[in-house]
Amino acid sequence: MTQLILANDVGQLAQQACSWLTQLIVQHQKASQAPFSLALAGGSTPKALYQLLAATSKSSGIDWSRVLFLWGDERNVAIDHADSNARMAHEALLNHLPILPDQILAMPTDGVDAKMAAELYESKLRERLQVQRGGFGVIDCILLGMGDDVHTASLFPETAALKETTRWVVANYVDKLSTWRVTMTAPLINAATNIGFFIAGPSKTAALKTLWHGPQNVELYPSQMIRPVDGELTFFVDSAAVDGLTIPPDFRTVK
Numbered sequence: 001m002t003q004l005i006l007a008n009d010v011g012q013l014a015q016q017a018c019s020w021l022t023q024l025i026v027q028h029q030k031a032s033q034a035p036f037s038l039a040l041a042g043g044s045t046p047k048a049l050y051q052l053l054a055a056t057s058k059s060s061g062i063d064w065s066r067v068l069f070l071w072g073d074e075r076n077v078a079i080d081h082a083d084s085n086a087r088m089a090h091e092a093l094l095n096h097l098p099i100l101p102d103q104i105l106a107m108p109t110d111g112v113d114a115k116m117a118a119e120l121y122e123s124k125l126r127e128r129l130q131v132q133r134g135g136f137g138v139i140d141c142i143l144l145g146m147g148d149d150v151h152t153a154s155l156f157p158e159t160a161a162l163k164e165t166t167r168w169v170v171a172n173y174v175d176k177l178s179t180w181r182v183t184m185t186a187p188l189i190n191a192a193t194n195i196g197f198f199i200a201g202p203s204k205t206a207a208l209k210t211l212w213h214g215p216q217n218v219e220l221y222p223s224q225m226i227r228p229v230d231g232e233l234t235f236f237v238d239s240a241a242v243d244g245l246t247i248p249p250d251f252r253t254v255k
């Protein structure tokens, strides 16, 4: 089942996403002793959400010692580089939480090439994710952004990673950026229990129209690959991104 939460702007998007994620974590922690595995998205849209999670971290009811932080993808840069997804998440969220280094599984980028980084990261995930679904580790919640070319994580159009059917994490050469990325694969993402897409701003309207109403072509529009096998997909979109688009009739719109 796919649900849609429509926000007036990116600030309200962050608030709605923060309460959604807080509820997921608190409910999980009431029901299970297993750590809540949360894969963070890169890019800029989720930053406001991370800042809000940090600001509400003491009052949220979340036991942060029982959250495992992962990443959906990473750029091929050191963690102190301005483009690092891990750096953004540390500055906006992780540095402000009462957590131990062992709870943070960043994709290795220091002194290893992308292929080795992907192999190392996959073996870490195999160690830390206790449940598997169809041969893939089950992550409790994966946060995703979407580019204006309909890519998500580092699953870019017409790249080799789109064809991966067994690996959990791969190195992916992105021609248009002339760089390697490390990314979770679509089958790993689709094994998740909850997937949240955060899409905001007028630059995403065309991509959102293609995602929801365009021709089915995952090679050109990789975000179309994201269909949870058993889990729930939630779109957090702001009105600027939706801008007159028809909401797919099978989506449950949550006010």
Ligand code: 6PG
Pocket: 041, 042, 043, 044, 045, 046, 073, 074, 075, 085, 144, 145, 146, 147, 151, 152, 153, 154
């Ligand atoms: C990355 C992200 C990428 C991002 C989208 C949207 O490493 O760049 O994982 O998939 O989520 O490009 O980015 P914005 O939120 O900045 O528009």
